[in-house]
Amino acid sequence: MNDTPSAGTLAVAMVGHAFMGAAHSQAWRTAPRFFDLPLDPTMSVLCGRDAGRAAAAASRLGWAESATDWRSVITRDDVDLVDICTPGDSHAEIAVAALDAGKHVLCEKPLANTVAEAEQMAEAAERARAAGVRAMVGFTYRRVPAIAFARQLVAEGRIGEVRHVRAQYLQDWIADPEAPHSWRLDKERAGSGALGDIGAHIVDLTQFITQDRITEVSGQLVTFVKERPVAAEHSGLSGTAGRAGETAPVTVDDAAVFLAKFTGGAVGVFEATRFATGRKNAIRIEINGSAGSLAFDFEDMNVLHLYDATEPDETAGFKRILVTESTHPYVAAWWPPGHGLGYEHGFTHQVVDLVTAIAEGTDPAPTFADGLQVQRVLAAVETSSDTRLWQEIPA
Ligand code: SOE
Numbered sequence: 001m002n003d004t005p006s007a008g009t010l011a012v013a014m015v016g017h018a019f020m021g022a023a024h025s026q027a028w029r030t031a032p033r034f035f036d037l038p039l040d041p042t043m044s045v046l047c048g049r050d051a052g053r054a055a056a057a058a059s060r061l062g063w064a065e066s067a068t069d070w071r072s073v074i075t076r077d078d079v080d081l082v083d084i085c086t087p088g089d090s091h092a093e094i095a096v097a098a099l100d101a102g103k104h105v106l107c108e109k110p111l112a113n114t115v116a117e118a119e120q121m122a123e124a125a126e127r128a129r130a131a132g133v134r135a136m137v138g139f140t141y142r143r144v145p146a147i148a149f150a151r152q153l154v155a156e157g158r159i160g161e162v163r164h165v166r167a168q169y170l171q172d173w174i175a176d177p178e179a180p181h182s183w184r185l186d187k188e189r190a191g192s193g194a195l196g197d198i199g200a201h202i203v204d205l206t207q208f209i210t211q212d213r214i215t216e217v218s219g220q221l222v223t224f225v226k227e228r229p230v231a232a233e234h235s236g237l238s239g240t241a242g243r244a245g246e247t248a249p250v251t252v253d254d255a256a257v258f259l260a261k262f263t264g265g266a267v268g269v270f271e272a273t274r275f276a277t278g279r280k281n282a283i284r285i286e287i288n289g290s291a292g293s294l295a296f297d298f299e300d301m302n303v304l305h306l307y308d309a310t311e312p313d314e315t316a317g318f319k320r321i322l323v324t325e326s327t328h329p330y331v332a333a334w335w336p337p338g339h340g341l342g343y344e345h346g347f348t349h350q351v352v353d354l355v356t357a358i359a360e361g362t363d364p365a366p367t368f369a370d371g372l373q374v375q376r377v378l379a380a381v382e383t384s385s386d387t388r389l390w391q392e393i394p395a
Pocket of ligand 1: 019171197198237281
């Protein structure tokens with residue numbers, strides 16, 4: 001059991017050090033410098049499979065030491081929290097072992113590669129909770145100020161009853177058929193393609209903003225490019241050419257589209273793709289309610305558009321709100337109005353909320369139970385695509 005980190009510190013071990021590992025590292029480094037945290041996170045150990053690469057990453061990203069065996073790291077007495085930044089195929093094993101060892105866990109999204117794994121993880125989190133151990137899944141975009149503000153406005157009734165939810169997550173990093181293969185294109189490692197990698201975000205975000213749940217879906221998955229060149233090296237989302245002529249099969253979806261019904265009666269249209277040429281990281285959400293609408297695009301992430309349908313017709317129109325005031329969620333800790341935040345700030349806010357919840361003995365949201373529910377939505381979309389039938393999401 002590990003409910004009280006010693007002397008006001010929270011010793012963190014991170015597993016994985018690629019794109020997400022770098023994003024999480026900057027968050028652990030930055031959060032205590034900009035926010036007054038109730039516990040002081042220490043970046044104790046970074047774990048990676050290759051000793052040389054792990055050591056280099058630890059020194060570059062600010063970790064005190066590196067290791068290669070996550071199993072021995074998660075049982076160390078001087079580790080309080082395990083941050084999982086590996087591909088989905090190892091989430092369940094690491095998270096369950098860490099929780100059973102009494103360590104708090106932050107796990108990258110999607111929670112797992114299958115519903116069965118996500119169920120095991122949610123059960124482990126529930127067991128650990130009784131001992132004051134906390135688990136959170138990293139749907140980081142919840143912590144973009146404009147998104148958190150959108151949720152506030154919906155909760156205050158500013159757009160009335162929610163009727164339409166329109167959500168897209170558009171990228172184009174593999175639109176070129178010569179873009180190299182990577183673990184994100186391998187079902188064994190990633191669970192699914194655009195659906196789980198980016199579709200999971202818009203499932204979480206729309207449910208977060210509306211505080212409602214998806215109950216039924218009808219979907220279609222498609223793989224446009226079925227074979228890709230093998231990469232010699234990978235960094236971020238791009239790779240360098242491997243041996244000439246060597247290819248590997250793409251075993252996941254390139255794009256996922258689906259219709260959804262929400263418990264509150266709203267209808268949803270979702271689209272997740274890595275083939276939207278020209279769209280780099282466009283998370284576009286529009287919500288239409290009985291008294292107004294909200295619209296957001298991550299490519300203009302400091303802005304939220306609000307339409308107030310109660311205003312007179314002559315002056316009504318979408319208002320462009322710059323979400324950079326100190327009264328907006330998370331903003332007070334940063335820059336003066338108009339100076340704006342970026343992609344990395346969501347990860348920093350995630351650390352702030354997680355550390356605060358641990359110190360206060362409350363559940364950090366989204367919990368593993370929330371992650372499991374998203375996983376069920378993803379699985380239902382897949383089944384619907386296979387069967388060509390609407391699928392209900394088990395409660
Ligand atoms: C790749 O599509 C990716 O890195 C996702 O895995 C992340 O969750 C998203 O934040 C950015 O794009």
